[in-house]
Amino acid sequence: MDKAIHMLLDAMRSGTAVDGAFLDRVVRARNREMRDGSRSVAKRRLMPYYLSQKRQRSPQWEAWAPSEEEDRALCALLQAKPRRTASGVTTVTVLTKPWPCAGDCLYCPSDISMPKSYLSDEPACQRALRCRFDPYLQVLRRLQVLDDMGHPTDKVELIVLGGSWTDYPKPYREWFVSSLFQALNDFGTEVAAERERIRWEIYESLDSYYKTSESKYIRDSTQDSVDCKLLSYNSALSICDNEAMVYKQAETRLVVESSIRSLFSTNEEAACRCVGLVMETRPDAVTPESLAEMRRLGCTKVQMGVQALRPQIRAGCGRSLDDGSVERSFELLRLFGFKIHVHLMANLPLSDPAGDMDDFRGLVDSGRYRPDEVKLYPCVLVRSARLTDWYEDGRWQPYDDDTLVDLLSEEVLAAPPYLRISRMIRDISAHDIEAGSRKTNLRQAVERRAVEKAQARGAKIEEVRMREVASGDVDWETLRLDDVAYDTTVSREHFLQWVDVGGRIAGFLRLSLPWPKVAGACGPPIPARPCQAMIRELHVYGRSTPLHGAGTSAQHRGLGAALVDAACGLAASEGYGSIAVISAVGTRSYYRSLGFADAGLYQVRPLEP
Incomplete structure (x- = not known):
């Protein structure tokens, strides 16, 4: 690998265009030279x-002697899956442990090794299981x-999945968050x-005490009973x-000695700061x-099904929600300043494409x-879901891929400028899907259409994710500040x-x-x-730039501070005397620098009139 870096x-120093294709050629050339297959070169290892x-300042590093510009270029070239941090932050998804669920929805998987509705083959679930949900x-x-x-x-958004957060006992919730920040x-x-x-x-x-061959047999046979609909998930x-x-x-042994307040205080100036924390719940909770x-x-931010x-x-579908609880949940989340991220499912039992489209229009209009934000999840059948009976007797049938792509593309076109469609498919392995779309590139197909x-x-596509600059270049001189205003039952949003x-x-x-x-x-x-505005989210795009770094993305170019100033000016012009922000723990010092x-x-x- 040393020679590959050399x-x-x-090549960079000779003026050769060093891109992904050039890197692939270097990797192939080095592997042809190496007879020992165990010492092969791979991009993910470079x-x-x-x-x-670099961290060790080793003799190899000294021999390479890259300049700052070469170091940045090499890191950008070797970085795996750059899209992961193209939105401006690094996301880390964690799962809570399996726990009884207050609902029993027709379409939900019931994998008893996971929290309700999750499957052990999903990537984040596999990571959680390997870590014992710790x-x-x-x-x-x-x-x-x-x-x-x-x-x-250094800038991390923590996403806590696992069902309704408040279903778990309060001591567990506090221990879980304390452990995250520790x-x-x-x-x-x-x-x-x-x-x-x-x-x-x-x-x-x-494990040596509780996990025995007998306990494994009980677990496997119990899962079989759940799959055959003889037992509920909770039972x-x-x-x-x-x-x-x-x-x-x-959990009893792994007590976090520091208080949550102390952990938060440390994180405000830590090398790895929490710039967002997402939790899941349901409207009636x-x-x-x-x-x-x-x-x-x-x-x-709150995700809500x-x-x-x-x-x-x-x-x-067995989801016992009344309209009042759904509407009230939106109002409360907005008044608390949370970002609202909802899940909407297409192809549910008793629905059809026209009804699904009406639901989406109602949600955004x-x-x-x-x-x-919204996740658009097409309904699929997995073995442990109660939906199996509906599929077998013909009461539910999945849409074909063309119908699904057509529906979702219409929803993209109907999305307003403030809405981000974060996902269009669950990370469910194809072998777990009994019926429904197995199209792994569903989003790409939808966006193309x-x-x-x-x-x-x-027409123009106004949905946020399709307009993000991500890691692309931006002509800073052409940027303009645009204001999209819309009303809700409790506020005017900008x-x-x-x-x-x-x-x-x-x-x-x-x-x-x-509204006053x-x-x-x-x-x-x-x-x-009364008379207090609220900043619910501030986000600057571009590849995540290290704190105090000098990256070339939109981050650290003063765009965030300019947005805050614009929001303050707008709120003051409307007669608001102060403005609050729902800051993350790791962004508190940033907002203090802006006068909060x-x-x-x-x-x-405070705002000046």
Whole structure:
């Protein structure tokens, strides 16, 4: 690998165009020269090797002697999966342990080794299972992998999955978040290795006591009973309690000594900062009290499973939600300042493409909803879901791929400028899908068709994700600040965006101006106050640039500060006397530098008329 790095640097210095194709040629050439197959060169190994030599300032590093410009170019070339941090932050997904679910939806998988609705073959689930659902180990291991791939790890968005957050006991919720932040604070230090070792020793000792051949037989036979619809997920968990005992005993021993407040304080200036924390819930679990606790734990975005707006579809799927609870959840989330990320499913039982399209239009057009992000999940059948009976007797049939692509492309075209469609397919392995789309490139197919339709109709695609600058180049001189205003039942929203001449987004801010009557009627714990605006999200795109670094992306070019100033000016012109921000723990110091002061669960800045 040393020679491969030399070859790349020599080519750069000679003026040769060094791109992905050139790298592939170098790798193939080196592998032809090496007779020992165990010593073959692979792109995924080059970056960890290069970074390790750089950290150690080894003799190899001294021999390479790359300039700062060459170092940046080489890191960009060797970085694996650059899209992972192209949105501006590094995401780390963790899962909570299996736990009884308050619902029993027709389409949900029931893998008893996982939280309800998740499958053990999904990538994030595999990582969680290997780490015993331990939050500290999940974060530490994932950060190490991302670091080895060449991604910055100093600005992290934590995504906590596993079903409704508030279904778990309060002590577990606090332990889980404390462990997440302890891992962020420890990463890259000597104490991390010691704490990781202690954790694995505890799990191994508990495994030897609780995990036996008999317990494995019970688990396998119980899962078979669940698959045959003889047992519910919750009943199965109560039978297979050995694994639960391992988790419980480990949590008892792995007490986080520092308080959450102390961990937050450390993270504000840590090398690996939390710039966003996402939690999952369901509409009927959203209350002022539950949101206040989420905010106290550092949450900034809430994912919520709506799945369908039509009551008859929800009822047919066993999802007992009334319209009032769904609408109220949107109002409360907005008044608390959270980013609202909802799940909407196509092809549910009793639905059809026209009804699915009506649901999407209702979601984005009605002031009762209007989320900031949405996941569009087509319904698929997995073996452990109760939907099996409906499929076998013909009551439910999956859409064919062409129908599905056509529907989703229409939803992309109908998406307003403030909406980001984050996903269009679950990471479910093809062998787990009994019926439904197995198209792994579904999103690409949908976007291609959406572009074709837009061109044929002379229309523009305004959906956020398709307009992100990502890691592309931006002509900074052409950027303009655009304001997209829209109303909800509790506020007037402003989506302030930096866009170039082609409409690509370099950064945006979500500003919420609560209606005076609504804010005036609110009381604790709802934070909305009369004449106080709220910044719900600030995001600058481009490949994630290290803190205090000098990258070439949109980050660190003052776009964020300019967006905040624009939001403050707009709120002041509308008569608001102050502006709050739902800052993440790791962004508090940034907002202090912009004139915000700590004020309980938020930060607030006075406005001049």
